[in-house]
Amino acid sequence: MAANCIFCKIIKGAIPSHKVLETELTYAFLDISPLSTGHLVIPKAHAQFFHQVPDENLADLLPVAKKVALAIGAKDYNLLQNNGRLAHQAVDHVHFHIIPKPNETEGLGIEWPMLKPTQEQLLATKNSIVEKL
Template sequence: MAAPTRTLASCIFCKIIKGDIPSFKLVETDLNFSFLDVGPLSKGHALVIPKHHAAKMHELPDEYLADALPIAKKIAIALGSENYNILQNNGRIAHQV
């Protein structure tokens, strides 16, 4: 049996975008929102999330995806990062939480 899909009302990322949950905002566009992770795995650990609610990347309209990587690039440059990971986890087996 598949895990239940999170609804818009219960989605932690939707709550962060709406400001219901505080965050340290880095970059915001009309399509995406980025902020520092509250439990960072490394210096500058940030998340870039779409303002369009979707459980998986392939459910997002292309314009949200096209807007996300330039945000990640801006964050990497601002941090002076020479080495970094850019990850996108989709589904439980891929460690999406």
């Protein structure tokens, strides 16, 4: 855990939270500034970026997120996880937002400007990824 991390402090109980579910490796609680009636699901292991979270924590985290999403009961919702400032990560501890979308005005609004890559660009991107796996 990181000493100055607000989410690590929440996990330790140093900052109060409205916990909805906790396992040995995962902590789920209410978001105090939600876009909709939402929840946060976080690994107890401190990691700033998704790719830094230990696999055992990820294996526990997604089933917890699924349980919380089902308990929220929203037909439509977003599961959002941001990495880095340009991607709008506000807290440097990996966290998944479960954001119900009850109607057009509540919840997450997304503009999705699509690129139009050529088949050659797609092939080059695929090859670059496959080489690194």
